[in-house]
Amino acid sequence: MTLGACERFVADPGQRVAEAVLEDMRRDSAARWAATWGERHRVAARPGEPGLYLALAPMDGITDAVYRRLLTDQFGGRSGISLCVSEFVRVTRDPVPAAVLLRDVPELAHGGHTRAGVPVYVQLLGGDPEPLAETARRAAELGAPGIDLNFGCPAKTVNNHDGGASLLRAPQRIRAIVARVRDRVPEHIPVTAKVRVGWDSSDGLEEIAVAAASGGAAWLTVHARTRTQLYQPPVRWPDLARARASIPIPVVANGDLRVPEDLSHCAAQSCCHAFMIGRAAMARPDLFAVIRGARQDRPLPLAELADILRDYHAAMRDDGLEPGRAVARVKQWLRLAAQLDARFEPHFHATKTAAAWPPIAEHLAGMADA
Numbered sequence: 001m002t003l004g005a006c007e008r009f010v011a012d013p014g015q016r017v018a019e020a021v022l023e024d025m026r027r028d029s030a031a032r033w034a035a036t037w038g039e040r041h042r043v044a045a046r047p048g049e050p051g052l053y054l055a056l057a058p059m060d061g062i063t064d065a066v067y068r069r070l071l072t073d074q075f076g077g078r079s080g081i082s083l084c085v086s087e088f089v090r091v092t093r094d095p096v097p098a099a100v101l102l103r104d105v106p107e108l109a110h111g112g113h114t115r116a117g118v119p120v121y122v123q124l125l126g127g128d129p130e131p132l133a134e135t136a137r138r139a140a141e142l143g144a145p146g147i148d149l150n151f152g153c154p155a156k157t158v159n160n161h162d163g164g165a166s167l168l169r170a171p172q173r174i175r176a177i178v179a180r181v182r183d184r185v186p187e188h189i190p191v192t193a194k195v196r197v198g199w200d201s202s203d204g205l206e207e208i209a210v211a212a213a214s215g216g217a218a219w220l221t222v223h224a225r226t227r228t229q230l231y232q233p234p235v236r237w238p239d240l241a242r243a244r245a246s247i248p249i250p251v252v253a254n255g256d257l258r259v260p261e262d263l264s265h266c267a268a269q270s271c272c273h274a275f276m277i278g279r280a281a282m283a284r285p286d287l288f289a290v291i292r293g294a295r296q297d298r299p300l301p302l303a304e305l306a307d308i309l310r311d312y313h314a315a316m317r318d319d320g321l322e323p324g325r326a327v328a329r330v331k332q333w334l335r336l337a338a339q340l341d342a343r344f345e346p347h348f349h350a351t352k353t354a355a356a357w358p359p360i361a362e363h364l365a366g367m368a369d370a
């Protein structure tokens, strides 16, 4: 499909992809998915490239450089992760100074890759094209391998100040921001966008997708929920097929991908063959390698997660993070893991009021499956 053909959705915002178009796409998609799944051991560097693309989702307060290093270092650097996206860097009136970019995304000092060589895209969040574009230019100059633009953050403080998901209500502004950023960074550096399916319904998803694509996004990642849903069910994988059919760039599916079989279910419903995974990695840091068939598919032994949490804490302290913040991040990890896997619940509850590391370390030492 050419970009020109997509423009009709811009002209008529209410227009949806016709059911017949979706039917054709689903038929075609099934065979292509079988081929992609057959090649899942191969790490696609970008969506649409040979192999399977599996990105590590950005999660503010969790997926800092230490977390990214820990996850991508697994199995001698063969973690199965195609690409990481940084936690969002907030851009308001003025461009963000280089020093702040280097502090928030320290991989920039190492060519924009984790120690294991996985690219880290710098995610920017804001509503004003000019400071966003200038910040993107600085990030690119510092070595960012790609720039991702956040139009999905549901936080009230962010949305009330013209950022994140609030832009979903103004697709033309998404287009303007993507276009300005695209224009400002060198051509070989991809500019991508991350959205939700809409603010309070997915009715405008085609228009949002077309806005990002026509602004020049290299691909679009869609968290399959509306802003008003926050993180509540249901996840709307079938809606993603409409985004997929509207634009000529790859659509990366995101939301509630927890076990390897979820990818096939999601692919069948969404026709998307590239994925981003966030919270599930807290309960199963090996999930990417498991999906690729490189590791056994079994629940992570509790003692292994305890080891990972100890490494995480030690690495954060080595990196100079203050003790209270390091403890808070370990507890946050356990909290999210407990939401996904009930085995972690008693361990989250046993540690959640600890203010310092020693009692948590003591608890982790005894953490094992019964």
Ligand SMILES: Cc1cc2nc3c(=O)[nH]c(=O)nc-3n(C[C@H](O)[C@H](O)[C@H](O)COP(=O)(O)O)c2cc1C
Pocket: 057, 058, 059, 060, 061, 062, 086, 087, 088, 123, 150, 152, 153, 194, 223, 254, 255, 256, 257, 276, 277, 278, 279, 280
């Ligand atoms: C604690 C937390 C922080 C998040 N921070 C970001 C962020 O900085 N940027 C972003 O684009 N998405 C952020 N997200 C959304 C995730 O990237 C992802 O879209 C969402 O968790 C759904 O995917 P999952 O079900 O695989 O976790 C965050 C999610 C959580 C739970």
